[in-house]
Amino acid sequence: MANIRDVAKEAGVSVATVSRYLNKKGYVGQKSAAKIEQAIQKLNYKPSLVARSLSTKQTHYIGLIVPDITNPFFPELARAVEDIALTYGYTVVLCNSDGNPEKELHYIDTLQQKYIAGFIITTSSLDAHHYENLTIPIVALDRKIEGPLPTVSSQNKEGAKVGTNHLIERGCKNVICLRGPKGVGPADERLAGFIEAVQDTSIQTEIIECSFQFDVAERIVKKALLGNPKIDGIFASSDVSAAGALKAAHALDLHVPNDLQIIGFDNVSLSEMTTPGLTTIAQDIYKMGAVAARMLIKTIENLPLEEKKVQIPVELIQRGTTRSEKI
Amino acid sequence: MANIRDVAKEAGVSVATVSRYLNKKGYVGQKSAAKIEQAIQKLNYKPSLVARSLSTKQTHYIGLIVPDITNPFFPELARAVEDIALTYGYTVVLCNSDGNPEKELHYIDTLQQKYIAGFIITTSSLDAHHYENLTIPIVALDRKIEGPLPTVSSQNKEGAKVGTNHLIERGCKNVICLRGPKGVGPADERLAGFIEAVQDTSIQTEIIECSFQFDVAERIVKKALLGNPKIDGIFASSDVSAAGALKAAHALDLHVPNDLQIIGFDNVSLSEMTTPGLTTIAQDIYKMGAVAARMLIKTIENLPLEEKKVQIPVELIQRGTTRSEKI
Numbered sequence: 001m002a003n004i005r006d007v008a009k010e011a012g013v014s015v016a017t018v019s020r021y022l023n024k025k026g027y028v029g030q031k032s033a034a035k036i037e038q039a040i041q042k043l044n045y046k047p048s049l050v051a052r053s054l055s056t057k058q059t060h061y062i063g064l065i066v067p068d069i070t071n072p073f074f075p076e077l078a079r080a081v082e083d084i085a086l087t088y089g090y091t092v093v094l095c096n097s098d099g100n101p102e103k104e105l106h107y108i109d110t111l112q113q114k115y116i117a118g119f120i121i122t123t124s125s126l127d128a129h130h131y132e133n134l135t136i137p138i139v140a141l142d143r144k145i146e147g148p149l150p151t152v153s154s155q156n157k158e159g160a161k162v163g164t165n166h167l168i169e170r171g172c173k174n175v176i177c178l179r180g181p182k183g184v185g186p187a188d189e190r191l192a193g194f195i196e197a198v199q200d201t202s203i204q205t206e207i208i209e210c211s212f213q214f215d216v217a218e219r220i221v222k223k224a225l226l227g228n229p230k231i232d233g234i235f236a237s238s239d240v241s242a243a244g245a246l247k248a249a250h251a252l253d254l255h256v257p258n259d260l261q262i263i264g265f266d267n268v269s270l271s272e273m274t275t276p277g278l279t280t281i282a283q284d285i286y287k288m289g290a291v292a293a294r295m296l297i298k299t300i301e302n303l304p305l306e307e308k309k310v311q312i313p314v315e316l317i318q319r320g321t322t323r324s325e326k327i
Numbered sequence: 328m329a330n331i332r333d334v335a336k337e338a339g340v341s342v343a344t345v346s347r348y349l350n351k352k353g354y355v356g357q358k359s360a361a362k363i364e365q366a367i368q369k370l371n372y373k374p375s376l377v378a379r380s381l382s383t384k385q386t387h388y389i390g391l392i393v394p395d396i397t398n399p400f401f402p403e404l405a406r407a408v409e410d411i412a413l414t415y416g417y418t419v420v421l422c423n424s425d426g427n428p429e430k431e432l433h434y435i436d437t438l439q440q441k442y443i444a445g446f447i448i449t450t451s452s453l454d455a456h457h458y459e460n461l462t463i464p465i466v467a468l469d470r471k472i473e474g475p476l477p478t479v480s481s482q483n484k485e486g487a488k489v490g491t492n493h494l495i496e497r498g499c500k501n502v503i504c505l506r507g508p509k510g511v512g513p514a515d516e517r518l519a520g521f522i523e524a525v526q527d528t529s530i531q532t533e534i535i536e537c538s539f540q541f542d543v544a545e546r547i548v549k550k551a552l553l554g555n556p557k558i559d560g561i562f563a564s565s566d567v568s569a570a571g572a573l574k575a576a577h578a579l580d581l582h583v584p585n586d587l588q589i590i591g592f593d594n595v596s597l598s599e600m601t602t603p604g605l606t607t608i609a610q611d612i613y614k615m616g617a618v619a620a621r622m623l624i625k626t627i628e629n630l631p632l633e634e635k636k637v638q639i640p641v642e643l644i645q646r647g648t649t650r651s652e653k654i
Binding site: 244 | 373387388391395396397399401402403405406409410416418419420421422423434437438440441541542570571573574577596597599600601602
C-alpha cells in the first residue's frame with residue numbers, strides 16, 4: 001500500500017507539503033496541490049486515518065455508552081446513532097456499562113486515550129461533575145443530567161399522565177404503578193406523571209419499584225395480583241415490564257383487558273409481538289438517537305447547536321391491553 | 328496532560344528510549360526502565376493509544392458487522408463480544424450492514440484505514456474471495472463462509488431435525504416450514520434438517536420462504552392458515568418468525584398448542600415473553616459471541632487457534648407452543 005512518502009516522491013514535493021494538503025492546514029500552492037492529487041489518484045493512496053488523527057486529534061469514532069444493549073430499548077437507539085454517524089463519516093464504539101460507574105469511567109478514560117471524538121451517554125451512574133470535567137463533547141440521551149450538557153429526552157412526565165388517564169377513563173379503580181429503578185431520570189419523571197394524574201381522584205394506587213426486566217416484573221406483578229384481587233389496572237414504566245405484567249395476568253387466568261388493563265411505555269418492537277399487543281406510550285426512539293447523534297457531531301465539529309435541551313414528543317398507541325372504549 | 332517528551336525529560340532518557348519501553352520493542356536498560364516507570368507514575372502519563380497504534384499498527388478496536396442490531400439475535404451476540412473484548416483491552420465498533428455488500432465493503436475499507444485490529448462478520452453478503460484478500464484477521468460468526476476463515480456456528484441442521492421430530496412426535500400431520508431467506512447459511516442448514524426429518528414420513532409439508540421479521544411472518548402464516556385449515560404444525564427458522572406465527576394463530580382464534588403447534592429457533596429473550604412461551608431450539612448465543620471474540624483476539628495477537636471451525640451445540644427448550652406429551 002502506498003504511503004505518504006510515496007505520494008510526496010511521485011508529486012515531487014516534500015512530505016510536509018503532502019501532510020499540509022491532507023490535513024487542510026497551512027499553505028499549499030495550487031500547482032503542488034494538483035500534483036499531489038494526481039499522485040494520490042495514481043498510487044490509489046488512502047491516507048491513514050490514524051496518522052491523521054494524531055495531527056487533527058480526530059478519529060471520527062464516537063462512543064455510545066448504554067447500560068445493556070440486550071434491553072430492547074437500546075438496539076433501536078444504537079441503530080439510529082449508527083445510521084446518522086455513518087452519514088457523517090463517523091463510526092460508533094459500543095460500550096455496555098451495566099450502570100456501573102467504574103465501568104463507565106474506564107470506557108471514558110480508555111477511549112479518550114484513543115482520541116475518541118465524543119460520547120453519547122445513556123446512563124446516569126456518574127455524578128454530573130464527572131462529565132463537566134471532561135474536555136470532549138458529550139450528549140446525554142434519555143437521562144436527565146443537570147448542568148450544561150446537551151440533552152435529548154422524551155416527554156416522560158406528560159406521557160405518564162396521558163397513559164394513567166387512559167386507564168382511569170377506561171374504568172380502572174385500583175391501579176398499580178410499576179415505577180422503574182429509583183434515581184433513573186425517566187423512571188422518576190414517569191412516576192411524577194402518574195402521581196399527578198391520580199391525585200384529586202378516588203383511584204386506589206400502589207407504587208412498586210421494579211427494574212426494567214421481564215422476569216422481575218412478572219414475579220412482582222404475580223405476587224401483587226395474588227395479594228390484592230381488586231387490582232384492575234397497571235401503569236408500567238417500560239414495555240418490558242408491561243410484558244412481564246401481561247404474562248403474570250395470563251398465568252393467573254385473568255383476561256386482559258376485561259379483568260385487568262395494562263399500559264406500557266417505550267413502544268419497542270416487543271409491544272406488538274405479545275397477544276394482545278401492548279397499549280403503550282410511544283417514544284420516538286429512532287428520532288431520539290438520530291437527534292443525539294447529530295447534536296454530538298455538530299459539537300465535535302464546532303458548529304452551533306440550535307437547542308441544547310431537546311424534548312421529543314410521545315404519543316399514546318392503543319393496542320389490546322386496554323379497553324377500546326372509554327366508560 | 329503529560330506527553331512522551333515530558334516523561335523522557337523527567338526520566339533523563341531520550342524520547343526514543345521511552346518509545347521502545349512503551350512499545351516493548353528494542354533494548355531498554357534496567358535502570359532506564361525503572362526511571363521511565365517512575366516518571367510515568369509521577370506525571371500520571373497515559374500513553375496515547377493512537378500514537379502507539381502508528382508504530383504497532385494496533386488500535387485494539389475490533390469491528391462487529393451485523394445485518395441489523397434491532398434483530399433480537401444480535402444484541403445478545405454483541406453483548407458477548409463486547410464483554411470478552413473488554414476483558415482483553417479491546418473495544419467494539421458496531422456496524423449495521425443491512426446485508427448490503429456495498430455497505431459492508433465501505434466499513435471494511437474505512438475501518439482498515441483506521442487500523443482496526445480485526446473483524447467479526449455475521450453476514451454473508453460478500454463473496455468468499457473478498458474476505459480472503461483481506462490482510463487483517465476475520466472470524467465469521469453464524470454464517471458459513473467457505474474457505475479458510477475461522478468460523479463459529481451452531482448445529483443448525485441437527486437442531487432443525489430435533490425440532491421437526493418434536494412436532495412429529497406430538498402428532499403433527501401437516502407442517503409448514505417457515506424457512507429463512509435463501510442463501511443465508513443458517514437458514515439453508517435448518518431447511519436441510521427439516522427436510523431430512525420429514526423424508527420417509529407421511530407428513531404433508533409446505534416450505535415457505537420468510538424473512539426473519541415479525542410482521543412478515545405474521546402475514547404469511549395468516550394467509551397460509553386461511554388457505555389450508557389442516558395445518559397443525561409450524562417449524563419456524565427463528566423465534567421472531569415463530570412469534571409472528573403465534574400472533575397469526577391468535578388472530579384466527581386457533582388454540583396453541585391444541586389446534587396448532589409451533590416451534591422456533593434461537594431462544595432469544597422474546598421467546599419467554601409470549602403467551603404461551605415459545606418452544607424453541609436454543610442456540611447458546613452468548614457463547615457463540617464469546618468464542619468468536621476469543622478466536623479473533625487470539626488471531627490478532629498471533630496466538631495459535633486450537634480449532635478453526637467451532638460448532639456450538641443446540642438444545643430443545645420446551646415451553647407452551649407444543650404439547651407437553653408425545654402422542
